[in-house]
Amino acid sequence: MSGIGPPEPGEGTRAWDDRQPDDALPAGRTRTALAAWYVRHRRIALALAAAAVLLGGGGYLYATRPQQPHPERRPAQVPYPAQVVDVTYLDARPPPAGAPPRSFSFAVLVSVASGPPVTVTRVSQPYAGLSLTTEPPAPFRTRADSARKITITMHVTDCEKAPRSAGLPFLDVTLRNTRAIQTQSFIPGARYAQDLSHALEVACSNRTR
Structure with missing residues (x-):
């Protein structure tokens, strides 16, 4: 059940516990006239009070309604370098002039897909019997x-x-x-494995035991 205040009594309804003698009424007013005046004015007062509550309540609810937060604006996340770098094998090359004996060379392509510039600070390989240099020398960007x-x-x-066959x-x-x-391991592929194995065989073909 909704509403404000108790149900209003109908016209002419009497509350028996509120009866008063006629001589207690103001002069010039009968009980019936006073009851009609009371009912009429009480309904107006209640209507005004209800409107005030609704307006006031609406304003209160609007003022205290939580604001929807703005979506958080985060800067674009910088990727890890290993996520954007690829190393592609190209081919075998003759060693540069002045290289020591038993040397061989390969060409690779280092590419960066996105994000800020990436610096290669070191290139190495896993075999104990080999040393490695790069041109351009590391670090390069x-x-x-x-x-x-x-x-x-x-x-x-x-x-x-050195491995006989890589x-x-x-x-x-x-x-x-x-x-x-980050240090990332790149597998250049089958052609690199074949060319490396061939170069090692040639370099160590005259090795002594």
């Missing part, structure tokens, strides 16, 4: 949406520790951007 050709030259320092060789590349420094 590559911008987003671009690629850089790198020449990797390996030198066999110990044929006993099954699944990889390159360890240390990358740096404004978010992180």
Whole structure:
């Protein structure tokens, strides 16, 4: 049940416990006239009170209704360098002039897909009997949406520790951007494995036991 105040008595309804003698009424007013005046004015007063409550309540509810927060505006997250860098094998190359004996070279392409520039701080390989240098020498930087050709030259320092056949060789590349420094292992693929195995066989074909 909704509403404000108790139900109003109908016209002519009497409350028996509120009866008063006629001589207690104001002069010139009968009980019937006073009852009609009371009912009429009380209904107007209640209507005004209800309107005030509704208006006041509506204003209160509007003022205290929680505001919807604005979506938080976060800057675009900088990706980790390993997420945007790829190393692609190109081909075998003759070693540069002045390289020590038992050296061989490969060309790879270092590309950066997006984000801030990425710096290659180090390139290495897993075999103990080999050393490695790059041209350009590390560290070198590559911008987003671009690629850089790198020449990797390996030198066999110990044929006993170098693999006779490289099954699944990889390159360890240390990358740096404004978010992180990571070392990522890249597997250049089957052609790289074949060319590396051939170069090792040639370099160590005259090794002594």
